[in-house]
Amino acid sequence: MGVGTALADALRAAAQETGVEQVFVDMQRVAFFDSHGIAGLVAGYEAAHSAGRRFSVTNARGMVKQILDVTGLAEVLCQDAH
Known part of the structure; x- marks a missing residue:
């Protein structure tokens, strides 16, 4: 299983947890x-949205922030994008 698949699986599971209102993904220590990774985040966002939960990527910096900006995902996923 690749990292993207593992990320997607973990985020889907988090979105389905009883009592969860919001899923946060802290990208502060992400080096690559x-x-x-994009696919994993999108899968997590879709799972959270389908379950009626909020989803936020936080602390996206450097290359991660650039990729999210270029793909247009920063506006959707990042609460600290602006």
């Missing part, structure tokens, strides 16, 4: 981010 690619299309697999």
